Amino acid sequence: MNWKIEQITAIPSVHNGRFDLHPQHGLACLVNGVKTQALYLNGHPCRTWSTEEFPDVWGVRWFSQAQVCLWLVNRNAVLASGTTWTPFSAGRLWDILCANDYIFVTYDDESVTRARPGEIEHNVLAVFSGDRIFRVGLVDLLLANRDNSSPIEINAAYTFNNTIMFVPYPGESVYILDADKKSLTKRDVSFNTVNTVAFSGNDKQAFAIVEYAEQFELVHVDLASGQSQKGDFRALAKELDEAGFKSGAWHFRSSLGGRMIVSDDRQAAFIELF
Amino acid sequence: MRNTDAIARDWRNWGLGRPFHREMTLTEAGLALGRGTLLSEFEKKGRAAGGLALDGNEARLLSLLTAAYRQPLAGRVIEKIRRAGEIWRAGDKSLAQIHLAFLGLPKIGEADAYRLFLAGTALEKGASPSDLLKALGFPRAARDLEKYNPDQPRVPAGSGRESGQWTSDGAGGANVSRPKHQIIMSDANPTGIVAGAQYAQASQTPVICPKTMTKILKVHGPGALAKYKGKGEFNAEFATPEGIRDLVDRAFAQATPDTVGPGDPNDSVVMFASRFSIDNATGVITRIPVGMSGRGLRVPSVETNTYVVILDSDNNVRTAYPINPADEINPMDPADQANE
Numbered sequence: 001m002n003w004k005i006e007q008i009t010a011i012p013s014v015h016n017g018r019f020d021l022h023p024q025h026g027l028a029c030l031v032n033g034v035k036t037q038a039l040y041l042n043g044h045p046c047r048t049w050s051t052e053e054f055p056d057v058w059g060v061r062w063f064s065q066a067q068v069c070l071w072l073v074n075r076n077a078v079l080a081s082g083t084t085w086t087p088f089s090a091g092r093l094w095d096i097l098c099a100n101d102y103i104f105v106t107y108d109d110e111s112v113t114r115a116r117p118g119e120i121e122h123n124v125l126a127v128f129s130g131d132r133i134f135r136v137g138l139v140d141l142l143l144a145n146r147d148n149s150s151p152i153e154i155n156a157a158y159t160f161n162n163t164i165m166f167v168p169y170p171g172e173s174v175y176i177l178d179a180d181k182k183s184l185t186k187r188d189v190s191f192n193t194v195n196t197v198a199f200s201g202n203d204k205q206a207f208a209i210v211e212y213a214e215q216f217e218l219v220h221v222d223l224a225s226g227q228s229q230k231g232d233f234r235a236l237a238k239e240l241d242e243a244g245f246k247s248g249a250w251h252f253r254s255s256l257g258g259r260m261i262v263s264d265d266r267q268a269a270f271i272e273l274f
Numbered sequence: 275m276r277n278t279d280a281i282a283r284d285w286r287n288w289g290l291g292r293p294f295h296r297e298m299t300l301t302e303a304g305l306a307l308g309r310g311t312l313l314s315e316f317e318k319k320g321r322a323a324g325g326l327a328l329d330g331n332e333a334r335l336l337s338l339l340t341a342a343y344r345q346p347l348a349g350r351v352i353e354k355i356r357r358a359g360e361i362w363r364a365g366d367k368s369l370a371q372i373h374l375a376f377l378g379l380p381k382i383g384e385a386d387a388y389r390l391f392l393a394g395t396a397l398e399k400g401a402s403p404s405d406l407l408k409a410l411g412f413p414r415a416a417r418d419l420e421k422y423n424p425d426q427p428r429v430p431a432g433s434g435r436e437s438g439q440w441t442s443d444g445a446g447g448a449n450v451s452r453p454k455h456q457i458i459m460s461d462a463n464p465t466g467i468v469a470g471a472q473y474a475q476a477s478q479t480p481v482i483c484p485k486t487m488t489k490i491l492k493v494h495g496p497g498a499l500a501k502y503k504g505k506g507e508f509n510a511e512f513a514t515p516e517g518i519r520d521l522v523d524r525a526f527a528q529a530t531p532d533t534v535g536p537g538d539p540n541d542s543v544v545m546f547a548s549r550f551s552i553d554n555a556t557g558v559i560t561r562i563p564v565g566m567s568g569r570g571l572r573v574p575s576v577e578t579n580t581y582v583v584i585l586d587s588d589n590n591v592r593t594a595y596p597i598n599p600a601d602e603i604n605p606m607d608p609a610d611q612a613n614e
Binding site for chain 1: 380485486488489492493505506544568582584586590592593595
């Protein structure tokens with residue numbers, strides 16, 4: 001297993017996760033002001049809003065070169081650009097991942113266990129089209145597949161084209177949800193999916209970072225066979241140290257095209273795995 | 275038989291003018307739901323502490339609840355309501371309301387309130403509770419109601435140990451339920467059964483595998499509220515493997531036997547529990563905070579002594595987190611949204 005650390009980018013000292021790094025579009029981040037919050041794209045202020053009006057904007061993800069997806073902790077997501085602000089009802093969501101033509105919204109244990117059938121959070125993972133129309137939910141696809149697993153959260157996920165690969169909790173599998181076909185495929189795998197903190201790859205292979213017993217592990221997964229093998233995380237850790245990432249403050253999350261994003265409270269970069 | 279125009283007129287003139295209780299609410303008159311429908315009055319004489327006048331009226335209450343919630347509820351819900359009434363009469367109104375909240379029943383809408391009004395009118399005019407259940411389309415529940423034995427073993431009221439709710443060593447009351455949409459109500463342990471002991475025969479102790487423990491501590495341990503977008507956060511003293519194990523065990527020990535254990539493989543079991551201590555000398559009850567509730571759907575995070583444990587049907591623990599009992603609002607309910 002090999003990797004490259006690239007595109008090291010300074011980020012404002014903000015809460016982890018309130019930024020997104022995209023291989024082509026660059027850096028999007030949320031910056032808090034006095035009673036205001038601002039969206040910055042590649043260092044330039046794009047738009048500002050009052051925290052009285054939108055007090056809980058928690059996250060940002062690139063959707064296209066001109067648009068980002070923001071989410072509010074209570075119930076909504078917003079597709080925003082310099083000139084547009086288009087909310088859509090996505091429930092009390094946990095995370096958003098964007099693909100070419102779809103927005104994948106995931107929900108956490110608290111939202112899912114509170115939800116009733118019919119409520120958006122009950123889906124655990126909901127797929128919206130680019131025009132913000134709900135397309136399909138994970139629970140419906142599990143039902144159609146007669147899959148009796150009942151996840152309460154998505155541990156980690158990545159998108160590839162219009163497909164999302166994810167590890168649900170609980171579970172020992174990787175699922176592949178094709179949003180175009182509304183299909184769901186399951187691969188039983190042999191790594192610690194429960195404690196996976198970041199997941200990336202393509203339709204053939206995946207890479208995971210697993211945090212367990214206060215140690216990180218690097219895992220390569222063959223999606224065809226489900227077989228996994230450990231990589232040398234210590235070697236990666238050494239390179240992260242050398243790149244100036246503060247040991248102990250590392251935060252990993254998924255990105256596109258086999259990349260993960262690593263950040264501490266000062267900078268972020270891609271780890272490209274291959 | 276009254277003609278329906280007269281009933282509709284009563285609803286317009288009397289019902290619609292009353293305060294709307296979307297959930298069961300204890301008032302000076304008794305337990306109210308909907309547009310002023312009294313599910314049960316308070317006793318006017320009798321026991322010193324007083325409480326809801328449920329004895330002999332259990333079937334009436336169950337049939338009215340079935341009308342309101344569109345599903346038959348298990349008879350054991352009555353004991354929870356009975357306990358809430360006693361606590362309310364003893365002066366702790368907020369705790370009484372928490373007991374009602376622990377039932378996990380959804381809020382009702384105007385249509386439900388109207389159906390409840392009609393059901394109350396029917397009973398008032400002589401229909402029997404089992405006739406009402408049949409009319410509502412629940413013949414099996416009607417048969418069960420006919421067999422319902424109000425004299426079944428029950429913890430004596432006022433014993434101070436009702437349902438195993440209180441202990442002097444800090445144990446909490448626990449309530450087990452299926453997901454709330456299923457509205458299967460539960461109660462705590464019947465008289466004569468040692469808390470927890472009964473499950474050893476029928477069910478295993480909840481299992482928390484190391485990976486799950488790691489996950490719970492990671493996503494609901496100290497810092498979760500700030501780090502994970504407002505997730506429920508256990509206090510440091512509980513956010514250890516031993517602390518989580520203890521919370522789970524205490525919740526399970528007082529759970530309802532017939533709602534714990536193997537069931538529908540797709541189903542999960544939700545246990546609500548609270549931590550209290552009681553001073554045996556003075557009877558003063560003190561809440562023991564277990565953490566901060568998550569940023570809820572409508573309510574801010576609060577310090578709470580209440581938490582949930584989610585089990586799968588094989589009693590494997592899936593998650594546990596502190597909750598605000600008030601944060602039980604259906605976000606997709608148009609009426610809830612209108613109240614924002």
